[in-house]
Amino acid sequence: MILASILLPVFLAAPDTSITRPASAPASRPVVAISGRELDRLVADLNSPRFAVRERATGELCDLDAAFLPQLAQRYHAAAGEEARHRLRYAMETVFYREELAGRSGFIGIRLSQQAMTDVIDPANGRKCHGIYIIDTIKDMPAAHAGMQSGDTIISLNDQPVPADPTSQKFISVIERTPPGSTVRIRVLRPEKRIRKLTVHPAKDEASPTLGLKLSSPPAGLVTGGIRVVEVAKDSAAEAAGIKVNDVISAANGVSVATPFDGMTVLTNALESAGPAAGVQLAVQSCKDVSMEIVVGRRSPEYVTNPRDRQEIQGRFARWWRQQGGQWQPSPEAPQRVVPVIPPEANPLQQERSADIR
Known part of the structure; x- marks a missing residue:
């Protein structure tokens, strides 16, 4: 499944859940170039009566090279049908996002505290270390697939202690800059269920x-x-x-x-x-020491949650979109086809601001 919401939720006050979310965080996928005829076929498929066809076409449009952005904008203005325009807009924002944040799109699907824990003890050596507390894991994302759980505290990344930073920013940077498809080794402390x-x-x-x-x-x-x-x-x-x-x-x-x-x-x-x-x-x-390997996925637009990235992407895309003749509407209406798969309150973007999603 390709989409969570048609437009970037980072730009919206209330994220749109009218289109299904991805079944998993996509691994590294090739950025492709296609012919104009093939592009027209994909755009036509956005109006298919079959939902699976529309999803597949949207996914292929999202994989296009950034050089196709002007052509996607032209197809958007000529498109018939509200859902087709929404999907084209999503594809443009996805491609634009990938280009703007190239090199820091690594994503494992965890919601973590912005502040690090500074007095955790590593059971392997008895030394004090920093820890990153996991508030939640996102269903069907890489971390959840690897067995990470809410309540875990990360104490090691790639056999090295968690960076000694009062915030979780250095840890976040390492994950962001890990190429999608790569494997990271993580150790966590996990409270046992038995009390x-x-x-x-x-x-x-x-x-x-x-x-x-x-x-x-x-x-x-x-x-x-x-x-x-x-x-x-x-x-x-x-x-x-x-x-x-x-x-x-x-x-x-x-x-x-x-x-x-x-x-x-x-x-x-x-x-x-x-x-x-x-x-x-x-x-x-008691807490047990748990090791796991996680295959890093690619962060998609609905998980741009930290203020710095939101401001950068929103401002740059808005300027580019106006240059293409588009109107900037931060709160557009949802597509007519409504297929909710998660309740709005479960959307990670509506969680407390003290958390970040990586």
């Missing part, structure tokens, strides 16, 4: 009871489902209870750890109320 119920009996001293834990501080606004343990003091109550580095504490005394701030409050309250006998009841998930 252990542990009772920790904190040591009592003159100041306050302690568990002997050092906990992570995820980026502001990022909800990770728990608090990660980054250090366990030797001979502490936590060590005696079996808590280990990279474990995730999801609840204390039956109270869920919803956010990093709330989690610290919950633990503080649990410690203050803990009696010598009762102790603190913790819900703990």
